[in-house]
Amino acid sequence: MLDVTLGLAILLTGGMFFAKIAQLFSLPSVTGFILAGLILGPSGFSVITADTVGHNLDHFIQIALMLIAFGIGEHIEIRRLGKIAKQVGYICFGQAAATFFLVALSTLVLSWALNIGKPFVHHGVLALLLGAVALANAPAAILHMVRELDARGPFTSILMAVIALGDGLAIATFGIVISITHQMVSPEDISLYSGALGSIYEIGGSLAIGAATGLLTDIVLHKTHNRGEMLTTGLALLLLCGELTRVLALSPLLAGMTAGFILINREERDIRLFRILNGFEPPIYVLFFTLAGVHLDLSMLKLAGWIGAAYFTTRFCGKYLGSWMGSHLAGASQTVKKYIALGLFPQAGIAIGLVFVINSDPLLVPWAEEITPIVLAGVVLAEIFGPIFAKKAFLQANETTAPMNKQQSQNPENSLPGLLFSRSDELHLMPWAGDTLYPSANPKGVVIFGAANYATVRGLARVATILAHEFEALPLSVRIIVPGSKWNMANPNEDSLFLPETDEVKSLGYPLLTETIQGEPIPGLIQAVRENSTKALVLGYPLGRNPLTIQKIVEKVAASVTCPVVVVRFIGTFACDRILVPILSPDELELLLPVLDAMATARQPTITLMQLLHADCSRKEIMSAEEQLHQWLSMNLLETTTFPLAVPAGSRLEAILQEARHHDLIIMKAVRRRGLNKLFLGSLAAAVVTNCHNPVFTVYPGKASPPPKKTG
CATH class of the missing domain: 1.20.1530.20 (Na+/H+ antiporter like fold)
Structure with a gap:
């Protein structure tokens, strides 16, 4: 006879699993709960039956x-x-x-x-x-x-x-x-x-x-x-x-x-x-409806x-x-x-x-x-x-x-076909609508971006150009040619490798520097950064359901260079008129300031600084945090429309996702962790990249501190 505790675990797990499947077909969760009961009950695999666990859980029904x-x-x-x-x-x-x-x-x-x-x-x-x-x-x-x-x-x-x-x-x-x-x-x-x-x-x-x-x-x-x-x-x-x-x-x-x-x-x-x-009802409801499904016998x-x-x-x-x-x-x-x-x-x-x-x-x-x-x-x-x-x-x-439907139209991952087939057209990059950005007469260094994927290279070129304008530098497109690849064997004309980003950078008013490097991605990127006066390195998360596959490359590169590394997650339509900046501490703003300055100069967006406080903080703590953010804004981003916001967060990720619905872009600091430290402490930035349906900039500090600042 099945143990009641194990039965509870099976009912709750099965109910939630099939509820998520039901949601993929735009059906309510209740349908998934009942479907789980059908599959677990006599009409399915008979894992749970009224004679074993069912009658022992009648008090949950009451x-x-x-x-x-x-x-x-x-x-x-x-x-x-x-x-x-x-x-x-x-x-x-x-x-x-x-x-x-x-x-x-x-x-x-x-x-x-x-x-x-x-x-x-x-x-x-x-x-x-x-x-x-x-x-x-x-x-x-x-x-x-x-x-x-x-x-x-x-x-x-x-x-x-x-x-x-x-x-x-x-x-x-x-x-x-x-x-x-x-x-x-x-x-x-x-x-x-x-x-x-x-x-x-x-x-x-x-x-x-x-x-x-x-x-x-x-x-x-x-x-x-x-x-x-x-x-x-x-x-x-x-x-x-x-x-x-x-x-x-x-x-x-x-x-x-x-x-x-x-x-x-x-x-x-x-x-x-x-x-x-x-807050008490959900598990009771899951048990109730799943047990109802168990009592459903299709022979009836x-x-x-x-x-x-x-x-x-x-x-x-x-x-x-x-x-x-x-x-x-x-x-x-x-x-x-x-x-x-x-x-x-x-x-x-x-x-x-x-x-x-x-x-x-x-x-x-x-x-x-x-x-x-x-x-x-x-x-x-x-x-x-x-x-x-x-x-x-x-x-x-x-x-x-229906914000959910809008997200699905922008992000095919939310629909069933998007879960079954990988897509490469998640990024919708509208033509540049901002003012022309004029390069400095005396450029001081470069902002490098890695041109590894034709689906994202135009977006990376735009971000790199905006940052280059802030640092009074020039954008540099670096393409790593891996030995044995078709590009290396074909000996192509180098200029043909950089056509998409050249057009994008030119539309913003800048010239594009280019460079090809033979070798593996990690050593090649580190080499490019060290051989140039690099103000920042811009990389892109891969498109698809698992953007964090590039995480090891990013962390190794960020640990080996002195400039900040900006990693961009493209999804849906790339816009930057309303920017959300979630932080845990105002100290993070020092690293993010050059990126925020760059976006503010290029597009004049509205920027919301959101500090995530502990869930049980007092009203006094909230007001104090917002006052501190206001003071920081009064010394920085003077010509930009900004909003300081302190939020008691029971879940930091959920707080960010809720606020992100009202914004186009998220910019946040990423923390470099390794080994057991990474396993147990996790990464808020990585969780946002995985779960959010907005474009995200995650900024990794270089191994040297402080980060590069605007000169001149």
Whole structure:
């Protein structure tokens, strides 16, 4: 039998792996989680099964359901609905009523026709339960898609509000239906009056416990100020709420949603617990959805039969017709009328959770065997086609600012073809649009760039020329001819080797010096630097998925020369109007100043100096760091638009990547490390080069310090 701890590790790892694969196809992570469960479960390799690890993790399912219900309550904030409240209300109740009616009616008719020997109560209970489950949407899947597409606008706002309110209505309806079915299937012969009282008890009791939990949580939050204390007490109250409703035979989902609803609609509106739980939820959600996939047996598609087909079809029809009627009555826009239903089609977490509730209810066991394959088969199909329809809705609504899509268009590495095939056209170098750069009448040395790749040589030539203008030097293109290469054997005309960079340098207003060296790259570059009065050496990271393959060459050369080495990572369109300079300490600016001066002189960009502070720094430390940066800027880069910025960084890499979205180019210092020092301490610059979708300059100090400065 598989160990539970190992099972957890397999579920988490497999879920995240397939989530990344799903993202490559522009599908939400939830689809990847469920796919992982399918592959790990009975439908795949049977690594995880309900009989081995699955049932031992049922408590994670209960926790996840409570957190999902509580999170849905957050999105039902009455004050935020505002002007769209009418549209949201009509659409929400319209799609819910139509879906429940169509699914329940079709189930009742087919169940009676296919199982004539069973009592009518059996068919009625099955119809009511499937009708209630059909109302559930997939808030997690749509929320993932909204974030990935960066969708914003009235359509997105209405859709998210409808999903949140709709799932709240689904949970409430399910609670009512469970109460009604309990009275219908109770072994005791109870009167209509007693049945109504029983329903009122279940619904009212769930609402009361949820409201009490929300009020108590609000009181506790005002008494605690530490994030750890808030997480501990808030989670304890939610779990206590869930366990109390289970013991009293009430609805934990309805209670959890009510708690979130009460908390978010309080006058104080304390959302800290929601945000803290956001950091706690991901692994629980991964386990929940991956376990849901484990419970999905593709053979159930056959068991679902005609009722399963009717459930899937009538649910879609109900969502579409009901939302269209609701939006028409509310006077919504044509975009909302046409496409709102596509965003309501996905179904995953809540529906699976409701199935788990039915399976754990002793009174509903006879129906669970029929409902489970029907709903799970519908979830499989909805998770395959639903995200595709939802994405189409956002695109048709024209509300996707989609920085991810822009990055993919600039960087083929982000798309699936880019991962499978190496490309050489990542660099898009626009014609030089700046002022002509006039060389010094008395040049003092050279700025060398290595011309090893025709795909990047023009870009390197431009960077080297800009630096040469700063140092009052000339650009020198050096091409290393490796013995035995086709260039060496063919004895070509040397001038033909330098045509691309010659044209580029000339377009900036400079002449180009050239030199060829026979030998290996590292000794050849070191020789070129030492034989000339070199102010800087410019090299290029190779294009493709692994730019750091040149790292050993760069580090060995930088350790052997006295001038700074500027290594350029080209990706997407090379522009330098908005430059980001991340630093750990202001001391790094001494090395970077000549490069910043050069860029400022050539293009007059906007430069942001971003100092990365420790995550727990105080406001005073932030202000002090920004003041220090401001003082440095007041003495340097006087004619350039600059912004000092001090950022508390929980992750330095993530902080840089977030800020890089608003910039064209990153310039940062690289640290030379070797051996175990490099292995354990790593390199922030290398991580940025590997993960960032902006061009990057990494500046290595030469073995002599300080770096060369502008003369004359």
